[in-house]
Amino acid sequence: MLSCGERSGRGQVTTADADLGRGGFDDPVARERLVAVLTETASAYARRTGCAARTGGRVEGVGVTTTRRDHKPVADATGSCAGVVDARTAARWGVHTAREITRDPAPLENCALGGRSGTFLYGFTASYGPSAREARRRLDHRSDDHSPRRAGAYELTARCPGAAGTALFQAETLHDEDDPKSAAPDVDHEGLRAALQRFAERSAKKHGCGAVEGV
Incomplete structure (x- = not known):
């Protein structure tokens, strides 16, 4: 989700659907690869459309709860x-x-x-x-x-x-x-x-x- 300005509601949203293989979202490397592709796609689209969004750097580590034991x-x-x-x-x-x-x-x-x-x-x-x-x-x-x-x-x-x-x-x-x-x-x-x-x-x-x- 990228903000294209300070005005409320002005921005762009990019989503990804992917098959991450046998490990699914339990595999931290697969998560990072997917997020890397997603952020590059979102950043490129923002540049093409003139969206002055601050995109930051590469995401390192996607910590999400994937099992009931993750508490x-x-x-x-x-x-x-x-x-x-x-x-x-x-x-x-x-x-x-x-x-x-x-x-x-x-x-x-x-x-x-x-x-x-x-x-x-x-x-x-x-x-x-x-x-x-x-x-x-x-x-x-x-x-x-x-x-x-x-x-x-x-x-x-x-x-x-x-x-x-x-x-x-x-x-x-x-x-x-x-x-x-x-x-x-x-x-x-x-x-x-x-x-x-x-x-x-x-x-x-x-x-x-x-x-x-x-x-």
Whole structure:
């Protein structure tokens, strides 16, 4: 996702679909090769179309969660989950693990807080550009269908420059399909809203966005 100027919504998005072979996304070298091709393609198109985007350098290392084992103790979180909940809140919520991405700004940022074995309990997501529009479309579709609102689901927004457009930040309790008996305890609604505020403000600041606001 490249911003072609400071005006909100002005930018370009390039995507890639690929068969990465037997290892798939578990192979870090294959991930890096795919991202290298994608960034070169996006940069070349931006130059041809007069998009004055800052493209940076070559991406080295594409750290993504590819298995259920890719979690860490919540106290060791240094990326998107860092600072979302303090130790006291984590203990009260039964949170022991975190799945996260790096601190670097991305079109889609997420943080999943889980139980001792990594079972999903709470999820936080920051969506920008097309990711935000798709997330908003799903919310609107759910409202049109009068689908019940998931317990402990909250949203915030922020106006951002360039391709990021209007960002959407979401927090919700998660359902673990592999462990249906495991679920978040009685939802601390005030605490969950406060955690979303912290998550959203940190993400918005990385993207140069304006103030975070309620939906």
